[in-house]
Every structure is written in C-alpha cells, then in structure tokens.
Amino acid sequence: MVETKASVQSSQREKNIKPNTKIGYLLAKRGIDIIGSMIGLVTLSLVFFIVGLLIKIEDPKGSIFFSQKRIGKDGKEFNMYKFRSMVSNAEEKLAELLHHNETTGAMFKMRNDPRVTKVGSFIRKTSIDELPQLVNVLKGEMSLVGPRPPLPREVSEYNAYQMNRLLVTPGCTGLWQISGRSNIGFEEMVELDLKYINCQKISYDIKIIAKTVKVVLFDKGAY
Secondary structure, eight states: OOSOHHHHHHHHHHHTOOOOOOHHHHHHHHHHHHHHHHHHHHHTHHHHHHHHHHHHHHOTTSOSEEEEEEEOGGGOEEEEEEEOOBOTTHHHHSGGGGGGOOSOSSOOOOTTOTTBOHHHHHHHHTTGGGTTHHHHHHHTSSEEESOOOOOHHHHTTOOTTGGGGGGSOOEEEOHHHHTTGGGSOHHHHHHHHHHHHHTOOHHHHHHHHHHHHHHHHTTOSOO
16 A cells, blocks of 8 residues: 555545545446446457457567556555556666656656557557456446556655545546546646546546547547
C-alpha cells in the first residue's frame, strides 16, 4: 500500500471531496461491473484469441498479456492486466525516454514511443489493449467507470489534493478518457477525476460508458 487509508481520508476532508457512499449506489455499481465484465469477456473471446495470436506472431518470445502494479482505492496495490503492446523490456528502456515525456505531472506519454510494437500501435489506438482489465473488474479491483489507476511511481509524486483520486475504485474508463485522453495533461486529468467523484451516480456512469464507445469507434486521443 503506497498511502494509508487514513491519509487519503485526511486529504478528502481538507479538499471537501465527497464520493457517493450510498449502499444502493455501491451495490448497483458493483452489479453492473460484474454483469458488464462477464458479458464483455464472453462476447469478446474471439477478439482475445485473434489479438493474442497476432502478438505471438510478431514476437513469439514475448508474453501475450502484460501485468503491471497499479494503485487502487485507498492506496491498495494490485496487478492490472493489458494486452502487451510494447517490446518485452519496455520498463527497462523507460529511463532513457523520460526526457521525451509529452504530458505534464506524474505521467509519461510519448506519441511515437519506440517501445511500441506494430500490433501494439493498433491495439493502443483502438483501446483493445485495455480489454483484459475486464478481469480486474470482475475481481473487484477495478470498476467499469472510475479514475485511471496510477503507477506507484506516479503516486509517490502526488500532493494531498491529487491523492483524492484514490478515494474510489479505479476504472477502465472515465471523464479523462472521453475528454481527450492523451491530449489532456495530468492536472486536467485530476480535475476531471475529482469532478466524477463528486458527481457519482448510476446514470452518470452509463453516460460515460456510452460516450466511451463513441470515442473508441472514432479513435480519438489514444497513443
């Protein structure tokens, strides 16, 4: 755990961020997560097979899936799953690329990242690389809608205000993803996440999911 629950709640009080803690909302949200992730995993099974095959054809020695430590609700660490879109030693090469960072704050984004494979470039632009996170949703580590789960090194740079992003379960999609994604800086992403946290309700989640489908189909802001 990167940050204790008490410290997260302390920053919550200081900044007056109020997530929806009503039992009805939480049960309904979890129900939608379970049903949605199960339907997604079943209906997209062919996509999983094809993408896995293409990844193996391009790089037979590399793995199909990529597991990465992320920080979830109340600072709890978990393994987030994705289709591997980069070369096998991508993390080792990150240090030499940090000066090419194209976004602000505690994130790294590079439009023409040399670590991305040919198959990886396609699945990242179409967000297909994110589909294995449906397993995280089914396990309860993530939700269909919520703030992007940050890396431990990102959280280590957070101030008290930014720590409020960890008050809720992280999601596969959220306001950041439907508002510009990689074209939006870290500070703006934080504001969008906190706006979502203060406005949580089922109708809002459904609206974000619907908008996400539209954004993915038109390939906006992902790299």
